[in-house]
Amino acid sequence: MPIKIILAGEGGQGVQTVAKVLALSAQKTPKNISYIPSFGVEQRGGVSLAFVQISSKQIPYPRFAKADIMAVFCERAVGAIKNYLQTSTIFIYDNSAISEKKLAKVKNIVKNYLAIPAQKIAQEKYSVKAANMLFLGALLSHLKEISFEEVEKQVLKELEDKIAKKPEIKEKNLGALREGLQIAQNFDSSKQPFEGMAEKDIQREFKNDKISWTRFPEYCKGCGLCIVRCPVHALSFSDDTGFLGTPLPAVDLDKCTACGNCQRICPDGAIKVEKQ
Amino acid sequence: MNEPAFPKVWRKESKPHKFCPGCGQALALKILGFALDELEIQNRTVYGCDIGCSLLTWNMFDFDTVQTHHGRVLPTMVGFKIANPKAIAIAFMGDGGGYAIGSQHLINACMRDDKVTAILINNANYAMTGGQMAPTTLASQKTTTTPTGRDFQIFGNPLHGPEMLANISSEGAYIARAISSNYQDTLSKIKKSLQNQIDGRGFSFLEILTMCPVNWHTDAQESLDFSEKEMTKIFPIGEFKCPSKLS
Numbered sequence: 001m002p003i004k005i006i007l008a009g010e011g012g013q014g015v016q017t018v019a020k021v022l023a024l025s026a027q028k029t030p031k032n033i034s035y036i037p038s039f040g041v042e043q044r045g046g047v048s049l050a051f052v053q054i055s056s057k058q059i060p061y062p063r064f065a066k067a068d069i070m071a072v073f074c075e076r077a078v079g080a081i082k083n084y085l086q087t088s089t090i091f092i093y094d095n096s097a098i099s100e101k102k103l104a105k106v107k108n109i110v111k112n113y114l115a116i117p118a119q120k121i122a123q124e125k126y127s128v129k130a131a132n133m134l135f136l137g138a139l140l141s142h143l144k145e146i147s148f149e150e151v152e153k154q155v156l157k158e159l160e161d162k163i164a165k166k167p168e169i170k171e172k173n174l175g176a177l178r179e180g181l182q183i184a185q186n187f188d189s190s191k192q193p194f195e196g197m198a199e200k201d202i203q204r205e206f207k208n209d210k211i212s213w214t215r216f217p218e219y220c221k222g223c224g225l226c227i228v229r230c231p232v233h234a235l236s237f238s239d240d241t242g243f244l245g246t247p248l249p250a251v252d253l254d255k256c257t258a259c260g261n262c263q264r265i266c267p268d269g270a271i272k273v274e275k276q
Numbered sequence: 277m278n279e280p281a282f283p284k285v286w287r288k289e290s291k292p293h294k295f296c297p298g299c300g301q302a303l304a305l306k307i308l309g310f311a312l313d314e315l316e317i318q319n320r321t322v323y324g325c326d327i328g329c330s331l332l333t334w335n336m337f338d339f340d341t342v343q344t345h346h347g348r349v350l351p352t353m354v355g356f357k358i359a360n361p362k363a364i365a366i367a368f369m370g371d372g373g374g375y376a377i378g379s380q381h382l383i384n385a386c387m388r389d390d391k392v393t394a395i396l397i398n399n400a401n402y403a404m405t406g407g408q409m410a411p412t413t414l415a416s417q418k419t420t421t422t423p424t425g426r427d428f429q430i431f432g433n434p435l436h437g438p439e440m441l442a443n444i445s446s447e448g449a450y451i452a453r454a455i456s457s458n459y460q461d462t463l464s465k466i467k468k469s470l471q472n473q474i475d476g477r478g479f480s481f482l483e484i485l486t487m488c489p490v491n492w493h494t495d496a497q498e499s500l501d502f503s504e505k506e507m508t509k510i511f512p513i514g515e516f517k518c519p520s521k522l523s
Binding site: 040041046204205214216218219221222223224225227228229243244245261264265266267268269270271272 | 298
């Protein structure tokens with residue numbers, strides 16, 4: 001039986017890198033491999049899918065209808081992968097990035113799951129960009145025939161240029177890869193719950209008696225134009241994040257004069273300033 | 277709950293739109309939305325978009341929209357206008373669609389003095405395909421197909437669309453250039469280009485300079501600096517032809 005794998009995430013999260021490493025290391029086994037990426041027309045910020053098949057027989061077509069293993073990196077990808085789910089799918093997901101609300105639809109179908117707080121771990125211990133390595137590690141726990149050493153070798157080969165510029169990312173990525181495998185091996189679905197991230201309450205409105213300044217996390221893409229266009233430097237990036245995982249701007253109302261420059265320059269209409 | 281400050285003509289269901297963070301084209305579309313709001317012509321506007329980043333607007337607005345073949349948005353909208361003269365036809369294109377593959381249509385529509393509004397986005401590269409050289413790429417600007425910078429001795433100088441069209445246009449034409457980071461100026465120029473069509477005076481053409489942070493590999497400040505300082509040096513902002521009744 002072929003193993004059919006889907007990886008899904010936000011463009012730029014490293015979905016295709018993981019798929020490529022997986023395909024290249026699986027090539028060293030006697031099995032047949034196919035890998036095909038699938039993403040939208042956007043340059044940035046679209047959902048990116050990767051279809052990988054590992055089979056002892058010949059693979060006639062790179063796409064397939066239902067997946068055996070699925071790794072979902074981000075919340076927006078959940079909508080894109082719904083049709084590929086079946087009861088036996090092993091659903092690997094990021095419980096620090098996918099909210100409970102989005103996960104509810106998946107829960108009805110899937111029985112096997114593996115929760116891994118990849119973004120949280122990557123942010124705290126490695127770097128945000130290493131979150132995909134945690135997923136790769138977790139995937140390997142279900143792909144026994146691929147040797148871990150081979151994957152490590154391919155990861156280093158894939159990141160060769162980047163490591164040449166920043167040597168510290170070598171250890172970060174390999175560390176994340178090992179931790180991902182470890183978490184997956186120690187994961188016990190009877191003890192750990194099948195649930196997503198709790199809804200975060202992000203402050204939307206900043207208000208005093210003169211000015212009301214509102215930001216919209218569901219529209220903000222974190223470009224920073226509002227911050228550089230503020231004449232009194234009242235805006236700065238905060239720790240809260242918008243729908244793309246990018247930082248949201250926050251206002252210092254003591255400095256703000258409600259000139260409206262930030263509202264006018266925002267390409268996404270994600271800021272609203274009103275004088276009371 | 278507090279509603280976002282979107283133009284009324286934007287379709288809320290299709291937001292957040294598909295443009296990259298910090299995209300100047302999205303900014304131009306927001307201003308276009310506000311201009312349409314102010315002129316109150318939503319129910320008779322027909323909008324056509326080209327291939328390229330401009331196709332991401334196929335569900336941007338809450339009125340009839342058509343997405344055409346590459347470079348053919350202007351003749352399609354001219355055809356619509358001939359069939360239905362009461363409609364306000366907007367042809368929205370990028371510099372690739374307007375100045376490269378569709379340049380013959382732009383020139384001929386201008387010569388025929390078709391009563392449509394053409395809005396062209398100039399971001400100095402082919403953005404959707406990954407930042408290749410476009411007719412508007414500045415001399416010595418680096419793109420993926422000119423990694424050492426555009427050599428004007430081989431590739432020529434950037435194309436100045438409005439200046440070219442101003443020389444061949446008829447009396448009633450409105451030809452201008454704006455920059456999307458200047459809200460008030462762009463708003464008034466978009467309104468004029470639409471008003472010119474509403475009055476049935478002649479061809480309206482507006483080139484809007486925008487930034488493309490993703491393909492320029494610039495942050496917010498650098499993108500604004502490049503578009504406002506470098507690009508406006510080569511592409512001066514202004515009205516090249518304006519009927520006296522408009523101004």
